[in-house]
Amino acid sequence: MSAEPPPALAAAPFRSRLPIPPVLRDDHIRIPIREAEQQILPGPKTRLWTFGGSFPGPTIRRRAGQRTRVTFHHELGEKAGELSVHLHGGHNRTQFDGYPGGLTKRQPLSAFCRIPRGLSARESGNEFLLEPGGNRTYVYDLMEDGRPERAAFQWYHDHRLDRTALHSWKGLAGMWIVDDAFEEALALPEGDRDLPLMICDRTFDRRNQLTDPFQGQRPPADGILGEAVLVNGAYLPHHRVDACRYRLRILNVSSFRSYNLRLSNGAPMLQIATDSGLMPKPVRRREILLGPAERVEVIVDFAAARGETVELRSSKRHGGRNPLGAHTYGGTLMQFRVGAGRVTDRTHVPRRLRPLPHWTRKATRKPDKRWEITIGGFFKTTWRINGRTFNPAHVEAFPKLNTTETWEIVNKTNVAHVMHLHHTDWYLLERNGRKPPSYEDCLKETFFVYPNEKILLAGHFSDYTGKFVVHCHMLDHEDHGLMSQFQVVRA
Numbered sequence: 001m002s003a004e005p006p007p008a009l010a011a012a013p014f015r016s017r018l019p020i021p022p023v024l025r026d027d028h029i030r031i032p033i034r035e036a037e038q039q040i041l042p043g044p045k046t047r048l049w050t051f052g053g054s055f056p057g058p059t060i061r062r063r064a065g066q067r068t069r070v071t072f073h074h075e076l077g078e079k080a081g082e083l084s085v086h087l088h089g090g091h092n093r094t095q096f097d098g099y100p101g102g103l104t105k106r107q108p109l110s111a112f113c114r115i116p117r118g119l120s121a122r123e124s125g126n127e128f129l130l131e132p133g134g135n136r137t138y139v140y141d142l143m144e145d146g147r148p149e150r151a152a153f154q155w156y157h158d159h160r161l162d163r164t165a166l167h168s169w170k171g172l173a174g175m176w177i178v179d180d181a182f183e184e185a186l187a188l189p190e191g192d193r194d195l196p197l198m199i200c201d202r203t204f205d206r207r208n209q210l211t212d213p214f215q216g217q218r219p220p221a222d223g224i225l226g227e228a229v230l231v232n233g234a235y236l237p238h239h240r241v242d243a244c245r246y247r248l249r250i251l252n253v254s255s256f257r258s259y260n261l262r263l264s265n266g267a268p269m270l271q272i273a274t275d276s277g278l279m280p281k282p283v284r285r286r287e288i289l290l291g292p293a294e295r296v297e298v299i300v301d302f303a304a305a306r307g308e309t310v311e312l313r314s315s316k317r318h319g320g321r322n323p324l325g326a327h328t329y330g331g332t333l334m335q336f337r338v339g340a341g342r343v344t345d346r347t348h349v350p351r352r353l354r355p356l357p358h359w360t361r362k363a364t365r366k367p368d369k370r371w372e373i374t375i376g377g378f379f380k381t382t383w384r385i386n387g388r389t390f391n392p393a394h395v396e397a398f399p400k401l402n403t404t405e406t407w408e409i410v411n412k413t414n415v416a417h418v419m420h421l422h423h424t425d426w427y428l429l430e431r432n433g434r435k436p437p438s439y440e441d442c443l444k445e446t447f448f449v450y451p452n453e454k455i456l457l458a459g460h461f462s463d464y465t466g467k468f469v470v471h472c473h474m475l476d477h478e479d480h481g482l483m484s485q486f487q488v489v490r491a
């Protein structure tokens with residue numbers, strides 16, 4: 001599949017405006033999950049499955065510590081089967097965590113996972129699923145370890161067994177921002193100058209409808225790439241900005257594709273946050289590798305480009321290791337049109353941002369648990385963790401509540417993976433036995449793991465007991481077995 005967009009798409013770049021999804025701030029939010037048509041390309045509209053009628057879905061914006069209820073109504077009909085909504089980056093009870101579930105009448109077989117038949121709704125987690133025609137209220141406390149959680153840029157998406165890649169491709173994703181007093185006390189850009197950007201790739205047919213690339217996809221070649229890259233659901237959009245600092249929150253919701261982000265004028269981006277909110281200190285970067293589900297937040301100063309245009313681009317990477325799975329897109333993503341007026345800018349990025357939580361200091365380098373990624377099988381190859389595909393009835397680790405553990409993730413395949421762990425934020429202690437680079441020396445929850453690489457992570461298990469998944473966020477890999485789970489238990 002070529003990485004370049006089809007010529008018809010490239011004909012009129014930057015014509016459409018960057019869409020800004022509606023922002024919802026209430027304590028009880030209702031979101032219908034339904035089909036909708038959206039103007040993505042010139043010509044016919046594209047039919048999508050959406051949260052609330054748009055892609056991206058509404059951005060939910062709440063303060064840490066404010067309990068939030070979201071009632072999702074499943075209006076996609078029987079054809080969609082059961083759904084399960086996950087707040088990616090959240091710290092939530094298992095029943096509100098988008099648990100994938102097991103086999104059901106509507107989904108009697110799994111294509112890649114060996115799941116026993118006849119599990120009870122409890123054992124399979126089917127009790128947590130959202131049925132066609134039904135609704136389910138998810139309760140998010142936005143608390144962690146007894147305190148309001150750290151402000152962060154999160155997102156929500158479907159997480160159903162075997163179908164996550166398909167559902168995401170069709171449009172089931174939205175952004176979620178947690179604010180808090182710590183961030184508000186800093187003089188970071190806000191309001192219109194705090195801009196969330198959701199990047200994804202999709203392929204369209206001649207009638208502008210999404211293609212179905214899912215047939216015949218098998219490990220290890222199951223990385224779905226879309227030909228056109230969208231930002232907030234628009235193809236090569238533009239956005240007008242003032243000649244001052246902006247906070248760009250960038251999220252990659254592509255199934256498989258990675259981006260190596262840079263600005264066309266070569267200006268540095270000051271990274272202030274990762275998946276898990278503010279870093280201990282900002283890091284100046286010219287290029288930023290962003291894998292599926294990862295987020296970065298950067299401060300970009302458009303003052304030097306007054307009256308000009310600046311493009312956000314992704315470039316192919318040169319030098320260093322570049323295995324399959326970490327190949328980046330080459331092309332432009334969007335354009336900023338910088339106003340000609342001078343602007344007084346009172347924003348400021350301090351030298352120190354947010355300290356790491358206490359438990360990171362207590363973490364040991366001796367792993368309590370090893371998670372090994374392999375590929376195998378005779379008739380059908382599958383991705384595996386510790387020799388198994390996902391089975392909701394099998395639990396791989398039992399960390400105790402209110403403890404900190406160190407886990408090792410090892411990739412024994414020839415493809416890079418992007419490993420995501422639910423339940424908490426994780427502190428990367430080592431990558432291949434070495435201290436991580438400054439932009440990874442912080443909390444995150446989604447990590448690249450290159451072939452034959454070993455990463456060492458510490459996590460703190462607080463507040464909730466229950467089952468939580470660990471998986472590759474290359475969504476085909478997740479659906480094709482690369483998922484496991486742990487269960488937090490009482491000490």
Ligand code: C2O
Nearest residue numbers: 086088159293420
């Ligand atoms: Cu965004 Cu378990 O996933």
Ligand code: CU
Nearest residue numbers: 417472474477
């Ligand atoms: Cu993977």
